[in-house]
Amino acid sequence: MSVLIVVAHPDDEVLGCGATASLLAARGATVRACILSAKAAARRGRPELDELHADMRRAQALLGLGEPILGDFPNIKLNTVAHLDLVQFIEAAMLETGADVLITHHPSDLNDDHVQTSRACQAAARLFQRRSDVAPLKALHFMEVLSSTEWAFGAGGDQFRAETFCELGENMLQKKLDALTCYRGVLRDSPHPCSEQVVRALAALRGSQAGVQYAEAFQTPFRLFDFDALS
Numbered sequence: 001m002s003v004l005i006v007v008a009h010p011d012d013e014v015l016g017c018g019a020t021a022s023l024l025a026a027r028g029a030t031v032r033a034c035i036l037s038a039k040a041a042a043r044r045g046r047p048e049l050d051e052l053h054a055d056m057r058r059a060q061a062l063l064g065l066g067e068p069i070l071g072d073f074p075n076i077k078l079n080t081v082a083h084l085d086l087v088q089f090i091e092a093a094m095l096e097t098g099a100d101v102l103i104t105h106h107p108s109d110l111n112d113d114h115v116q117t118s119r120a121c122q123a124a125a126r127l128f129q130r131r132s133d134v135a136p137l138k139a140l141h142f143m144e145v146l147s148s149t150e151w152a153f154g155a156g157g158d159q160f161r162a163e164t165f166c167e168l169g170e171n172m173l174q175k176k177l178d179a180l181t182c183y184r185g186v187l188r189d190s191p192h193p194c195s196e197q198v199v200r201a202l203a204a205l206r207g208s209q210a211g212v213q214y215a216e217a218f219q220t221p222f223r224l225f226d227f228d229a230l231s
């Protein structure tokens with residue numbers, strides 16, 4: 001299995017699905033992130049670029065992810081980039097990785113960069129319908145990113161619905177928190193949504209929905225039924 005996590009900014013991949021990504025990698029999947037605004041140049045309080053990229057690589061290594069694919073699109077201004085350019089960048093990442101599972105932002109996220117990323121990723125996901133040499137996609141999942149997805153309030157469409165759950169043990173949840181810590185300045189004090197307490201609380205809430213202690217949840221607009229998964 002090859003999983004491609006398509007996100008707008010560095011650290012989104014950890015907040016949205018860091019534990020699931022690490023679990024999949026530990027079970028033998030190739031998991032890589034495609035980060036469209038990898039420089040995050042307009043981010044307030046951003047460290048120097050080499051520090052940000054060092055943080056990013058430490059986080060990905062800790063989670064067991066492969067080399068990230070980095071875009072140079074402008075953050076907080078992804079809506080000024082031609083949709084086609086984003087789609088083609090994601091398609092190239094899909095071809096490079098042979099991705100058969102895509103994870104991306106929710107299309108009604110509050111953060112407009114996340115919305116643009118999701119829309120472009122959904123268009124790119126249909127690559128197999130345009131090219132006979134590309135294997136059909138197995139699944140497309142939307143993730144939730146604390147401090148933006150929960151603040152959408154339905155203004156841009158439907159709010160996030162938890163539909164697919166990945167059970168996490170304490171060790172995987174802690175690994176997600178450790179990966180977030182790799183990104184300097186991302187984890188804040190409670191009650192900020194990007195605090196250890198709230199990351200743990202969301203994992204506990206999603207876990208309770210699925211009857212387990214902790215989970216990361218996804219909305220799943222597309223999935224090819226996997227009979228092997230039933231055995």
Ligand SMILES: [Zn+2]
Nearest residue numbers: 008009012111
């Ligand atoms: Zn983001």
